[in-house]
Every structure is written in C-alpha cells, then in structure tokens.
Amino acid sequence: MAAYILRRxxxxxxxxxxxxxxxxxxxxxxxxxxxxILAGDTATEEMVAGIRASLGLNDPLPVQFVxxxxxxxxxxxxISIFSGRPVLELISQRLEPTLSLSILTMILxxxxxxxFGILAAWRTGGLIxxxxxxxxxxxxxxxxxxxxxxxxxxFAIRTHWLPVQGYKPFESGLGPWFVHxxxxxxxxxLAYIAFIARVTRASMxxxxxxxxxxxxxxxxxxxxxxxxxxxxxxxxxPILTVIGISFAYLIGGVVLTETVxxxxxxxxxxxxxxxxxxxxxxxxxxxxxxxxxxxxxLTVDLAYTLIDPRIRY
Amino acid sequence: MTISxxxxxxxxxxxxxxxxxxxxxxxQTAPTAARTVRMVKSSDLSIFDPxxxxxxxxQEHGMAIYDTLFALDAKFMPQPQMVGKWGVSDDxxxxxxxxxxxxxxxxxxxxxxxxxxxxxxxxxxxSASGQMLMARASDISKKGDKTFTIALxxxxxxxxxxxxxxxxxxxxxxxxxxxxxxASEQVTTxxxxxxxxxNDALARxxxxxxxxxxxxxxxxxxxxxGLAGGKVVKVDRVVWENIRDKQTALAALQAGEIDxxxxxxxxxxxxxxxxxxxxxxxxxxxGYDMYLRMNCLQKPFDNVxxxxxxxxxxxxxxxxxxxxxxxxxxxxxxxxxxNGTPYTNDENTGWFKKGxxxxxxxxxxxxxxxxxxxxxxxxPTDYQLFGNAAQFLAAEMRKIGxxxxxxxxxxxxxxxxxxxxxxxxxxxxxxxxxxDSDYSRGEPHTNVTMTANGExxxxxxxxxxxxxxxxxKWADVATLDERKSLARKMQKVYWDSVGTVLLGQYFAxxxxxxxxxxxxxxxxxxxxxxxxxxxA
Numbered sequence: 001m002a003a004y005i006l007r008r009x010x011x012x013x014x015x016x017x018x019x020x021x022x023x024x025x026x027x028x029x030x031x032x033x034x035x036x037i038l039a040g041d042t043a044t045e046e047m048v049a050g051i052r053a054s055l056g057l058n059d060p061l062p063v064q065f066v067x068x069x070x071x072x073x074x075x076x077x078x079i080s081i082f083s084g085r086p087v088l089e090l091i092s093q094r095l096e097p098t099l100s101l102s103i104l105t106m107i108l109x110x111x112x113x114x115x116f117g118i119l120a121a122w123r124t125g126g127l128i129x130x131x132x133x134x135x136x137x138x139x140x141x142x143x144x145x146x147x148x149x150x151x152x153x154x155f156a157i158r159t160h161w162l163p164v165q166g167y168k169p170f171e172s173g174l175g176p177w178f179v180h181x182x183x184x185x186x187x188x189x190l191a192y193i194a195f196i197a198r199v200t201r202a203s204m205x206x207x208x209x210x211x212x213x214x215x216x217x218x219x220x221x222x223x224x225x226x227x228x229x230x231x232x233x234x235x236x237x238p239i240l241t242v243i244g245i246s247f248a249y250l251i252g253g254v255v256l257t258e259t260v261x262x263x264x265x266x267x268x269x270x271x272x273x274x275x276x277x278x279x280x281x282x283x284x285x286x287x288x289x290x291x292x293x294x295x296x297x298l299t300v301d302l303a304y305t306l307i308d309p310r311i312r313y
Numbered sequence: 314m315t316i317s318x319x320x321x322x323x324x325x326x327x328x329x330x331x332x333x334x335x336x337x338x339x340x341q342t343a344p345t346a347a348r349t350v351r352m353v354k355s356s357d358l359s360i361f362d363p364x365x366x367x368x369x370x371x372q373e374h375g376m377a378i379y380d381t382l383f384a385l386d387a388k389f390m391p392q393p394q395m396v397g398k399w400g401v402s403d404d405x406x407x408x409x410x411x412x413x414x415x416x417x418x419x420x421x422x423x424x425x426x427x428x429x430x431x432x433x434x435x436x437x438x439x440s441a442s443g444q445m446l447m448a449r450a451s452d453i454s455k456k457g458d459k460t461f462t463i464a465l466x467x468x469x470x471x472x473x474x475x476x477x478x479x480x481x482x483x484x485x486x487x488x489x490x491x492x493x494x495x496a497s498e499q500v501t502t503x504x505x506x507x508x509x510x511x512n513d514a515l516a517r518x519x520x521x522x523x524x525x526x527x528x529x530x531x532x533x534x535x536x537x538x539g540l541a542g543g544k545v546v547k548v549d550r551v552v553w554e555n556i557r558d559k560q561t562a563l564a565a566l567q568a569g570e571i572d573x574x575x576x577x578x579x580x581x582x583x584x585x586x587x588x589x590x591x592x593x594x595x596x597x598x599x600g601y602d603m604y605l606r607m608n609c610l611q612k613p614f615d616n617v618x619x620x621x622x623x624x625x626x627x628x629x630x631x632x633x634x635x636x637x638x639x640x641x642x643x644x645x646x647x648x649x650x651x652n653g654t655p656y657t658n659d660e661n662t663g664w665f666k667k668g669x670x671x672x673x674x675x676x677x678x679x680x681x682x683x684x685x686x687x688x689x690x691x692x693p694t695d696y697q698l699f700g701n702a703a704q705f706l707a708a709e710m711r712k713i714g715x716x717x718x719x720x721x722x723x724x725x726x727x728x729x730x731x732x733x734x735x736x737x738x739x740x741x742x743x744x745x746x747x748x749d750s751d752y753s754r755g756e757p758h759t760n761v762t763m764t765a766n767g768e769x770x771x772x773x774x775x776x777x778x779x780x781x782x783x784x785x786k787w788a789d790v791a792t793l794d795e796r797k798s799l800a801r802k803m804q805k806v807y808w809d810s811v812g813t814v815l816l817g818q819y820f821a822x823x824x825x826x827x828x829x830x831x832x833x834x835x836x837x838x839x840x841x842x843x844x845x846x847x848x849a
Contacts, residue, residue, distance in 0.1 A: 031722055031725075031726040031729050031730065032722070032723065032725030032726045032728065032729040033725075033729055036725065036728040036729050036732070037724075037725050037728060038360060038365075038366065039366070040366050040367045040368045040481075041367075041368075041728070041747060043367070044761055044771065045732060045772075047439060047497075048732065050496075050497040051497055053497075054495075054497045054498055080518070082359035082360055082518075083359055083360075083361070083501075083518040083519075084361065084499050084501035085501075085518060090518060090519075093517055093518075093520075094519075149560060149564075152561070152564050153564075156564065156568050157564055157567055157568055160568065163568070163570060164561065164564045164565045164568045164570055165556060165561050165564070165565050165570065166554070166565075166570065167520075259557050259558050259561075260558055260561055261561070262554070262555075262556045262557070262558070262561055262565070264517055264519060264520030264521075264555075268519060268520075268557070269519055272357065272359075272519050275695065275723065275724075275725065276359060276725070277725055
C-alpha cells in the first residue's frame, strides 16, 4: 500500500510539472499581456513599455520560466501583478468559500442523491422512480443561473428569508456562514443530486438482480438488510467513483454559482486573473488544482479498499 | 465513559456559543449598518496606485484616501484644497504654495512640502499634463516645512487647472517615501492624508474593500462643491462590494443588502424605475463620448478621404440607438471638444453634421482608391457596449461595399492588438471603438486621445502638424475667451484631417436606495464624502 501511495504521489508531481509547463506557455502565447491592462485605456505606448519592462515580461521565455519554477520550489508562488499581494495569501482567502460551498454541496448531493437512487431502484417503475427521471432531466438541463435567480427571487427578494448574495467566513459565526450558503448550495447541488441518484439507481438495480440477492430474500432478509447490508455495499464502488469525480469537478466548476451569489471563491479568482492576465495567480491556482485533483482521485482509490475487500494495492 | 443526552445538549450549546463568539465581539466594534454604506462600483479595484493607473476606479480609490493640492468645483473652476495660501510672482513665472494647517498622513506624521514636491515629480513622469508642466518648469522645490514653489521658464496660464484636473492620473499627494518610487512601479502602501483610511485588514481583492472615516481629517470650512470645498465624511465606513453579476447586484439592492449600484445595464432600468425604494439618476452629467479610431498608418485609412468617408457614414442617432437603446441616455455630439465643455463649438461640422450619408461615404472610399482591402474592426466581446457598437459598425460598412471583418477577442486582446502598427495581414488592425469622458475633451493638453503627432500620438497615430502647433499653445493661453477661439481653430483643422470619428455621447445612470443621499456627481469620479444614510 505504501509503495502504491508513493508511486501515485510521484506521478502527481509529474502531472503538476506538465500542467505548469503547459499553462506557462499557453498564457504567454495567448493574445494580450498584463502591461496593456495595467496601464489602462488611455496609456501611451511608452507607459506600457515601461510597465512591461518593470514586470520582467521582456525577458526571454526560458528565463521567465526558470525564475518562476525556482521561486515556486522555494514556496514562493509570486506576487499578484495587479493587487501586489502574495498569491498564496489571495488563494488562502478564496479557498474557504469554495471549500465551504463544495463540501456542503457534496454533503447535500450525496445524502439526497444516494437516498433517492436507492429508493428509485427499490421501487423500479414506481412513483419515486418516475420522479427521479423528471428530476434528473431538470437537474441536468436547467442552467445554474436560472435556478439561482429563481431561488433568489422567492427566498430573498419576496420573503427576505435568506440573503441574496455574499459570503460570511466561518469565523464570523456558524449561523451567518450557513445562512449565506443555503441558496448557493441548493442551486449547485441539484445537478449533482441528479447525477449521483442516476448512478446509484443503475448500480443498485444491477446488484439487486444478482442471484445472491434473491437468496437473501428467500432466507427472509428484511428490505432494510437487503438494501443497505447486501446491495449498497456491493454497489458502492461506482457510486464512490462518481462522488470523487464530482467533488473534483465541483472545486473547479463552481465559478458560475460563485458569480450568481457573489461568493469570493477560487473560481472567480481565476476568471478575474485570466481577464487581467495576472500570470502568477493563474499559474499557481492551476498547479494547486491539478495537485488537488490527483489527491482526490488517490483518496477515492484508497477508499475502494474499505468498501470492497477484494481490492488490494 | 457514556454520554448522556443532557451532556450532549450541553456540549451542543457550548459549541454553538464558542462558534458565535467572534461575531458577538465584532458586533461591538464594527460600525452599525446605518453608518455603513455598501456600494457596487462599475468595475473592480485591482490597482491601488492612482499615479500608476489612470483607471477611473483607481482614481476614485485615490480620491478617498489621498488629498489634492487643488480641486475643481461644480463649475469646473480650480479651488485650493490642501493648499491654504498661494501666490504668483508679477512675471507669472513663480508660484508659491503654502499648505493649510492640520494636514496629516494616516500613519500619524504631518504632510510636508517635501511630500508635495516628490508627488508632483512622480506624477510628472506619467501624466500628460504633468509631463508638459515638467518640461516648462525650471525648478520645483520646497522652501519650508509647509511651503514650496514651482518656477516656470515661461508663464503657463492653466497651471492651477492642471494641478486640479480630475482627468487621470490626478495629482494626488503621497508621502515622500512612496512618491520617490518610479511611476512605473506601483505604490501599494495605501497611506494617504485624505478623508478616508483604507482598511487593509478587511481588504479582500476581487471581493470587497473597506474604507473607514479618517477621524483626524480636518475638512476645509467651505461647503462641499464638486471635488472642492469641505470634504465632510458623514458615515463611518464605506464598503465596495465587487458583485460581478448585474442582476445579482440589483437583487441585493432591492433586498437592502447594498445601498448603491453604479452603471446598471439597460435591460434592468425598467425594473429599477418600478421600485419605489430605488432612485435612478445620472450623477455624471458630462457623460462619455464614444468614438472610433482608425489606423492612419495603414490602408485604407492612411488616405484622408477614407477617414472623411467615415464621418459621412456614421449616423450617430442610429448608432446610439443600437448601442445604448434608451434615448434618455444618449445625445449626438459633433464638436471635437465634446458637448458640455466651455470649448464646445460648431466650427467645420456643417458638412457631416447629420451623418448617415452612405452614398457620399461610398464615393469618398472610391476616391481614396479603396479596392476591397480587408478592414479589421477590433471587437471586445467581454465589453458589451463596444462589442455591440463594433458589430453595428461592421454591418454599416458592409452596406457600402467595404470588406469589414470583425476581430473578436477580450478587452485585453484588443488593447494588445491595437498597439500593432502593422498591416492587417500581419496582425494589425483598422478600427477600434472606445470612449472618453466628455469633460476630458475640454483638456486637449492632457487628453492623449486628442493628440495628432503621428507615430507619437495615441493608438491610430493621426498626424496633423498644423493641429499640433495649435494644441501646443493651449496651456499658454491666458483667458477663457482666447482658449475658446483657439478651440475653434483646432477643430477646423481636425475635422479636415479626421483622426477620430465621434459616435455619440452617452450617460451611465446609477441607482441608489432612497435612504442614501448627498452623492456628488463629477466627471469620471464619484467622491464618497458628503453622502449620508437615513434609517430604512
């Protein structure tokens, strides 16, 4: 197991290195550079040239790359070209909102999605199953911003029950933190509930049709025991895979929800940085995101051994 | 050890109390909601140095935390602000300024004449008017702790206007140690002597910035008047919330979570007008002049007839209807000096005034030798106003047989590409669209977009030596009437050579909750003093 984890960690470093090279080149080859944006609309060419020189953007690409890598290996992710603040400080400010939203979304999506999927599989063709089909279609097809504004209209503007927008850090109190995350969590989780419920249903149906389930029923096992002790455990591997992938996607894909509910998360940080060509932020976030993606996949792979004792590394 | 239900309840209460303690403490120290104004500005503050960047949002940040030597009143006349007394020698070549009492930096140290001298020098590196002043100054030096002088080689009639100009970068006074940095390097200390203090601990770049009232700031005794007069702050805290989505910003305003929302999009105006709690108004009554720049170095616009053709082609009324929509928020503008400056005039405008003459435009393109070359129009797709205008322009040009092609990219891409002087075949461009504040068209000596000195001019590089010779006289002219006369001469020459084609003047409305009052509207800059908030 230890050797497997070590191998995976080494491959994570290789993945991060490749992402680093790719992102660095992509940014430099894309049109636009931060000096033009920094200087503003009425800047003269001389002003832009002066800023470009002061940022070191006139140096050859290999020199810029080596400079960046050397500093990053020393734990220095650089300074934001625009705000002049350390990139790590900016990322740490944005990590909490994104993680809060992602974790709450996953808790809601897994709880509701798995339950919904089990119930639908248990009563195939019944009311719950048909409801799941309708819900899945809606969850997949209605865009986040439509759901978001719909919820804002009813729960914030009409009734004033919940805030329209914004994020309160955890340190400001559990209540304000949670209240500000209710609408974004519900909005974001609908698609994931639909996805997880569909996979759970399919996986459970496959297991429920196995011979050993019929044997368990013949032996008088209760519905609860059949569903949760026999079926769910065996159907767990694909469900866990989907949850892992969903969580990884979620961290990188919350930007639209963050925008609609004005949550200052990682997604918005990256979009703003791309618009401004703030190279140090884009590079650092993408490197860290790729590392996190690999880590989540590794965690999911290791979690398989808890569900299925046949899996060994 | 077993855990009883009672213990579990106790632990839950204790945990809840522990988690809520920080918010209880904060509630005792933070200003009340009634003394805090939450604003959504038209763009995000990302650069903090108002000399380094002329962006409006950075200038507004500067106006909050820094102070200025002079400032314009509501009639655009320069008035002393940090300066207490000033005088000029009989030969009009030496100005002496004395700072007023009680000026202090946010770090507690006093403002000195040395700070002013260093700030003028740094501003003089980047500002067009500052560069002109530095070229004409023989000496700028301190004469005491609170006194400094500007000695000129020749009299500059507009010196006080230049020092007071709100066209960015404005002359903000910084600490000497900050102002000693080159202007190409950002100052990020955010320590000024203005009426607001930047709250660095609560700064969340990309999300929100907080400004606290500077309790030690001593305003002038005169009543507030434009950017001049007493800067009396009537709230404890102002928070700039960066709500990117305009629909969300409006919802937050309706729910009372914010108090002010700058530049709502046109499609939201009817919703705003129907809400009795909201007030829609145009604070910046100068508005903005939208215009297109042609690449005068490359075909077809290296030929003056092709440029004149564009003046004939553009029907401003139709253009503004397509770009802005509601006629309440736009006007046509034909004077090179804008609609609302003292220098607005109608010299040499009769021939194209109505525009919308495609036949004449077509004929002039023909006379210019146009034979179907590609005309590339840069289109910023992330800037709806200019993006839509570019699309409309392309359609109008195609109607008269011009091979117009849109080059879509984000605004960053447009800014990068417009610097290229090459032909379109090798990555150059033919036209891009942008805008200036109408007020800034009254400052041809500071507004870089009003230059016509060829490859040294702003993007598009128009060249007209006669115009430039007239423009060079602008700052030296002593009286308003003489400048008005000069403006007519400059306009006559400019509309013959046509470096720019005006597309119309538009106004960006702002919306506030009815409880927020006392907002000051000036060109480009909305200062935060004087506003107050009543209980809802």
